[in-house]
Amino acid sequence: SYVLTQPPSVSVAPGKTATITCGGNNIGSKSVHWYQQKPGQAPILVIFDDSDRPSGIPERFSGSNSGTTATLIISRVEAGDEADYYCQVWDSSSDHDVVFGGGTKVTVL
């Protein structure tokens, strides 16, 4: 089965840039979606199709995907960005299962 690897945690100072990676075999050939989940809340979609933002998501959130790594970048980090972030793809090799990364806890210092 397809595996997505994320760092367990990322720490960043307010106003700086947070970079969250999501590694997978030839992930650049897949569409990657990113979700933000704050404690006690449901996930929300922050990036779809590698780099598109849903309406209402700040431009500070951006994404890229190439080779074996997809990346979510949060620019000018704010305290309210502190959350868990999950990447997601579809595994076309196994009857199209949904695969989530293990999640990355972003801590704003």
Add this chain to the structure above:
Amino acid sequence: EVQLLQSGAEMKKSGESLQISCRASGYTFTSYWIGWVRQVPGKGLQWMGVIWPGDSNTRYSPSFQGRVTISADNSISTVYLQWSSLKASDTAMYFCSRLRGSYGSDDFDIWGQGTLVTVSS
């Protein structure tokens, strides 16, 4: 407004059956896949399966195939997740979510608020 509203928290014992629900509003219910995602306390997201309410076509994650049943009632725009015999390991938060577009490529754009299921042994 597009919304998914889930049923309330449940406390059950091992071996009991359970059905939780997810009611959709604000869009054409039969035109979008709806999926279920499990989150064990303190852990990540696990995809369980999806259903196309239009014809009840259902796909399950191998990890949950045979352990749960996903169904839909189009007359009340509601999707269900059902267990016939709960285990303590089923204790988790369960989220329903709408697949924005195509099965096999797209994202989950709308999420329910979650239903906490606690199973005691």
